[in-house]
Amino acid sequence: MITYSFADIGSDSLYIHLYKCIKNDILQGILQAGEKLPSKRSLAKNLNISVITIENAYAQLIAEGYVYSIPKKGFFVADIKSLHKKEEPILSTENVQLSSGKSNYLADFTSNQTSSEHFPFSIWAKLTRELLTHNQSELLTNPPCGGILPLREAIAKHLKDFRNMTVSPEQIIIGAGTEYLYGLLIQLLGFDKHYAVEDPGYNKISQIYESHCILCDFVSMDSSGVNISDLEKQNIDIIHISPSHHFPTGTVMPISRRYELLGWAAKSDMRYIIEDDYDSEYRLSGQPIPTLQSIDIQEKVIYMNTFTKTLASTVRISYMVLPKHLVNTFYSKLYFYSCTVSNFEQYILARFISEGYFEKHINRMRNYYHSKRDLILHTIENSPLAAYATISEENAGLHFLLKLKTNLSDKEFLQRMEHSGIKLSSLSQYYQVPPAAVEHIFIINYSFVAEENIEKAIQMIYRALF
């Protein structure tokens, strides 16, 4: 029977020492593939140690594949030639930085970040200090799963004031980002439903649906927004749209299409419309069109909005407004989830809104973006680029479309831009199958581009044309 000395055990425990001895013998070929090991009891007796020690050593050998056991027969040496230690995968730092907003671009026309000079740091600090001093008990009391009531009340009032929506706080569900809320919605509405997103559209939404293994298709758009007959033809249950300001085309859905869409939804109990109102606060001119939610009397619209655009992309607070009958379904199906936003930030934001700071902030930012847009448009007008550029959809949200006269393919042009330190995306990238007509159209999302770099960036765009 195998026998080992425990003299040179060092700092190892008994079982680790025994494990190492046997493993070594297997690696050396002293114990050969198929050979039967002594039973736990007899080896314990032989080595004068406890059965449990043998058991632990054998268990580790089994876990690592050196030994296998056959029930009621015993333990056998494995064929270690077949033991392939997994190759150590390389963790690339590039991978880990994915989706990080760090950037060395001269101008990044794709980022949703806000620059730090515009975040209301001093008010935020003041509110934080006051809460940490005077509201300690509230901060540590678990919130309802939909979020703390003061924040939901503040949002309800904001929606009334800014969007003329009549919503009770109970209908509002707070979550750590819109992406998280999509996941909740799938759980609420069902994995068996047929979802759809707009084509063209924001890729991330369909990625989330795909990642949840649910059926998600693309519905074409015409100049008024999502195509109703395509919805019918594809037998869609739930459509995800951004009627106030479509990304990336900038289309604003007219009222007639809104009603048609509500009419489509009313035809089946399965049908719902997810209305993403992500940047409605930044409409720069013209009358705002009422939200679908506010003209929906059949309870077919789930309204979503976020503070990542208006406040900061790194403060992860979004919300959805559920139709009343879905509120009850939500609480009966998903009551067990904790709210994903920290109480601390919920209370800060609640006071930020209810004490009027949010409204002031939005007004300030709207003016800032307005003048930034004008600066870009003015810079283009007064540059040689003007002769090669057509601008459209410049009145809503924080981006517009720039059509360029060039013979370069979009891919080539974007590569040239990348080399010049400019990050840009093309309209064609947002289509499943880009039609020829959208070639040479680029998206100028100007929220994160520094004003002092605009002139240089426009020059670079011009130079890249030839």
Place this chain on the structure above:
Amino acid sequence: MITYSFADIGSDSLYIHLYKCIKNDILQGILQAGEKLPSKRSLAKNLNISVITIENAYAQLIAEGYVYSIPKKGFFVADIKSLHKKEEPILSTENVQLSSGKSNYLADFTSNQTSSEHFPFSIWAKLTRELLTHNQSELLTNPPCGGILPLREAIAKHLKDFRNMTVSPEQIIIGAGTEYLYGLLIQLLGFDKHYAVEDPGYNKISQIYESHCILCDFVSMDSSGVNISDLEKQNIDIIHISPSHHFPTGTVMPISRRYELLGWAAKSDMRYIIEDDYDSEYRLSGQPIPTLQSIDIQEKVIYMNTFTKTLASTVRISYMVLPKHLVNTFYSKLYFYSCTVSNFEQYILARFISEGYFEKHINRMRNYYHSKRDLILHTIENSPLAAYATISEENAGLHFLLKLKTNLSDKEFLQRMEHSGIKLSSLSQYYQVPPAAVEHIFIINYSFVAEENIEKAIQMIYRALF
């Protein structure tokens, strides 16, 4: 043809006024079910208003079900008897408060909340103030999807110091609560896998799996933890366990079972173990047993932990440690998700850990819980309850088991407790089919119970016995 006056239009828009007039005629029976409405064009001409106004009015009538359209035939009055306006569901405030931690109990032995006197408010305020002043740009820069690097580095170091785990920051994924991370894990490992949780166990985990419409079964436990042959028999792919301190039984999985479990996982590429180490920081006596993660050389263990127990249940920060090969899968499949925890709190926590405050906090809390546990045990010993009580599993985590001699059913006993202002749960509630042997065993989670109420609570428990 129908004709309406626009004299008394008031503040309504043209189309709303027209919509109201037609709707009124339908409700009055002036326009009857099946009647054809004039075409948009002819009505526009008749009323001398634009076609688009008619279109909008018709669209709203369609959306509300008063009118239906037949393609190429026109618009018809609907049968309004069949129009059932949805009954307004009642939004119960009780619903909305669900999962809220507000409580009027004399003693709540079920809550995971921490009381505000133990949260390090002044340090938190200091760190927040410093960050809001000196790190504005970092705070607004989008983090990598796995979380900011300084926090992941701080956690990696903490895991080395406290759990002797060697983990690179890249393997750590930060998320807004463990519940959210489970959702991510399902997307990472697959909706088609066969998941399992421990029976008995923490209900919420299986609720999350069910809510994602995936196959989730229950695996029985013996005195060493989850039963391996039951795993094999049920053909489980992914098992969710808490080996350091099982909730609610308090079982600590011995090393031999840990290796057996790793051996089980090694047998198939589909198999993984999710190790939830949720309250290992609060082991009150005895040697800690190494985590499964630290003895796993086959990359089969996904380690999870949270700051909700150690810091506050309302600060939603948890993390998981992925085996290296899964890190790459994570970044290639789920890179598009934004991190769900606000940058602000990620940076605060990173400094809280790396500057040594977290270690001090844990030590202080461990002492506090230690003395609180002793106070409860001492109070029981010196009360008439002692003759009717047996205590077990009191050395780990923040709960122990109290077995009572009583003829009351668990349900009856819990009701009596509820009437006395004491919230308690029974061991039997955590079983799918509770065996008779677990009757009369109650879970004393003492983390949230105020010390001054302990004596009174023990009296109440005693009185409820008869």
